[in-house]
Amino acid sequence: MPGYSPAPVDRAPARPAGRPAPARRAPRGTRLERWAPLVLVAPAVLIVLLLRLWPLLLGVNFSFTGDGDRNGTAVGFDNYVALFGDPLFRTALRNVGLLVLLLPVAVAIPGLLATFIHLKVPGHRVYRGVYFFPAVLSPVIVGTIFNLLLAFDGPVNALLGLADLGPVDWLGNPGVAIFTVVGVHVWATFGMALVVFLAGFSTLDSSLLDAAKVDGASLLQTLRHVIVPGLSRTIQFVFVTTMIGMLTSMFGLLYVMTSGGPAGSTYLPEYYVWIQQGQLNQPALASAASTVLFLIMLVVGLAQIAVLRRTGKED
């Protein structure tokens, strides 16, 4: 009821007349209690500082030194100049941009499937279990499976052949491979997002869906006006976690499926770091690439937090 407010209540009872004020507590106790929260928080803070932030600073510092003959020598921004002058690193950054563009697809797929499960299409109990299955597979297993399925002379091309379509070199064509790997990644990880969406649906008031049905809303209208607004916080959460996963968890798939190829077309900054440090013995350059990746994550993360906050205000 708008405008309604409960009657104000006394915050504290009046002290009975005549009784003396209680004595002040000992200063020693007060000081100890004031410091206790800091002491209790210290272990967690120290762990973050020592094992996360300090190594990060060391890494950033290392990125301003040289490799090979210049090992240990300060070189200013040479590594960053070399990074952005490397076509391979630019490809890696461009692929990050591509991942951001493909993000809506990676979120929409589990979202739609969760909607159908929630609306109880025939077989929804089976799908619920089946869709989560890929999420429990290791990326190496997933990569190996799809290497076989997507090989030039593999079953997928055999099926295309039956339909008189030309074979596609899914993993060997520079223009196609990145989409193939992203597709496999979405397949392998959408189960987790599906579970999050299903959890979100449990907080959606079912009477809203019933009301929409009574009013004759189509599926698309229900989706657009009831489900999406109702699950907006869930959608934002899935966006954030999916983006983080794409930027930091595709290494296994890349390594097994394409080795960053063909022609470097499926490099991501994470893979680039690994190659520069391990294969080409350029750890300082790899540190610079790590720093760039960290900054990318920071920007993307902050942007998404800002979006979350704005969404929260609308609620």
Next chain:
Amino acid sequence: MKRTLFSAALTVALALTAGCGSAAGPAAPTGDASGKLVVWDWKSGDAKAASYVAKAKADFAKQHPGVTVEFVAQPYDQYYTLLGAAVQAKRGPDVMLFNGGGQIRDRVADLVPLDPYVADDRSRLSGWDAFSKDGKTYAEPVTLQGHPVYYDKGLYEKAGLDPAAPPRTWEEFVRDCGTISAKTGAKCLALGNKEGAGIQFWLSAMGTASLTPQEYTDWIAGKRNWTSPDVKRVFELWKLANDSGLNTDGPNSTAMFNDAFALFQSSKAANVIGLMSDVGHWKDFAEFLGADKVGVMTAPQVNPAATPSLPYDGGIGYAVAKSTKDPKLAADLVRSLSSTDALKSFYADSGAIAADTSIDVSAAGPAVATIVSEVKTGKPALHVALSSKTLDLMGRLSQELLSGSIGVDEVLQQLAASDKG
């Protein structure tokens, strides 16, 4: 009050305990003159290398009975990553295994030049070039690694060709491949270029058939002319072979190790540029095709002024870390790891062509006999002379050549720029 004091004290103690737990312990020394030597490699964990390691240890123990040798086998895929990180942190091993070529050359700043210690082994072993930089030697060869062109004698016979007389020129090679395809359905060349390794083998094999002796010598010496028509021809043929259907399908998504080799040994391709030691080699192929059906030829001649030969180098060899306490002691271990008796085991068990050319290989079949005889006239492999960075780039560019997104001239320009440093 007492309860508050006790809780605060307990919390402080726990915090201090957490702090102690995260402190790094004192760095353990990696070895000392009278104690232990640590060896990192990717071989000692392999069952086929057990006898080799045992004999090397025995040889070393005769000279230094009080020294313990500890082998730490690392997975090959992460070997250089782990090694690089360990060396940077001053926690690397005393002795470590390297592939010949760019990987060891990129890391010579962390290694001890072995020249004062290995003089006695110079003439017995081959393949030193791959472990040398600027005239200094940094590892002693254990195996030789080269790139013979293998052919399937069975397919040649089925096609009505004489398996004892493989093609000697490119024209003959292409013609014979056409015959084989028509008669047996097999492809000409099994190619796996997913890791960018196919082009390395191609460059080294076809380079001997295209570069003049002078161009070849200059290349190895570091004076590489990427604008030479003979060099260009190698890359043109790389593209031509694929465009004209000589290669097995999908080379950019076929792994050299071991899918391409599997295609050859299952007779889906009549030829493959393979290896000499450990994998993708005569012993693997013989298990499927039969030892008498594995043929070896030199690359078909492209340039009449070129003399095709077997391109090979040192394959793997052990090096000594600059941080070791006693370089002489570590070098003695390196020499034991290349001793004749140990290498005999490596050859017999792993099917590696040992760097020691005095070892008798006559019982291993005609392919090995051919390879070993060709080692005498062979030359260092062209790709091993290149840096890791240039090889990495060449792998990517070769994939673009196969997919048609780049031309040969641009490839050569980029490689020249990379090679210049």
